[in-house]
Amino acid sequence: MDRLQAVFREKNMRKTIICLLALALVAVSQTSFAKTQIKIATLAPQNSGWAKQLRAGSKEIGERTENRVNLKFYWGGAQGNEAKVLQKIKIGQLHGGTFAPTDFQNRYPDSNIYGLPFFFETLEEVDYVRSRIDPMLQAGFSELGFRTFGFAGGGFAYILSKQPVRSFADLKGKKVWLPQGDLISYEAMKALQLSPVPLPLTDVLTGLQTGLIDIVTIPPVVALALQWHTRVQYMTQIPVLYAMGFMAINERALKKLQAEDRQIVTEVLTRI
Structure with missing residues (x-):
């Protein structure tokens, strides 16, 4: 009888271990494919043309990552001015935003090189200089811990x-x-x-x-x-x-994504 009970106890122990292992695997699987929300603030009005492009890009990212990544936008300055947005990114309330170069001038003075008054006369001059300077600016923002996705030309200011x-x-x-x-x-x-x-x-x-x-x-x-x-x-x-303007997302938020998802986010946002 004692031997029979020992056999039953051993079988029950094996079942318990198998169940625990199965639960652990499920937990790991759910963690690996957990949904990540990236919160981005912008001054762009909700009904603007750029907002429509951003919503379309967010939809594409959701579909291609099987909803593992979701972009949430706060439109029309709902999160405050650019200085407040940068502060919220620093403490983790937001992950990114849309900015003008002057928003980073204290931290990265070179970022405002295109904003020098009367520096350009034609768009051909702008294109020539940007083809050489844009990569340098992106590298500078990367050193600050931000991923940028290209710079959107706003045209000449009058x-x-x-x-x-x-x-x-x-x-x-x-x-x-x-x-x-x-x-x-x-x-x-x-x-x-x-x-x-x-x-x-x-x-x-x-x-x-x-x-x-x-x-x-x-x-x-x-x-x-x-x-x-x-x-x-x-x-x-x-x-x-x-x-010009640009979107910047904190590198910490992007590093939490799977490599494949991070590539999709970068590809789509660079295209917008």
Whole structure:
């Protein structure tokens, strides 16, 4: 009898071990293929053309990774201005965002090389320089711990104003908006005895509405998307600078993905 009981105990022990191993394998499998959500903040309005492209890209990523990777976008500055977004990325509340080079100027001054006033005259010049400089900029952002997916050209920025600007003299006494953190343009305007007003993009429309600023320098298509065109009446014909934007995602978030999924995310976002 004792021997029979010992046999039964041994069989039960084997069954228990097999069950535990099976559960462990299931747990490992579920962990390996767990769904990962990448949270990205942007100032782009939800109904903008770029937003539609980003949603289409997110859908493609979900389908190709069998929903292991999901991109969640926060539109229209819902997560605050760029400085707040960078802070939230640092503490892990967000994983990425869309930015202008000036947003990184304190940490990576070279990033704003394309924003130097009157540096370019034609798009052919822009294309020539970008073919050589873009890879260097991407390497610089990588050293900061960010993956970028190419730089989206916003076109030339022009002076948009409430009153006509026919000459340099018309700028004097006017309150001119500058992106917060754009130290190069700020010093240049001070040297020219102008009145620069640094503001984050999220505050510019309010600044135009309240009279805090009179003049903005921005590509017309961006002014339309952000509704700034409703508060200005005039535009100069001389391009001031070349504007660009980009998406950056923290490398820590991407390293959590499987190599195959990481490649898919990079491929799709680079194409947008």
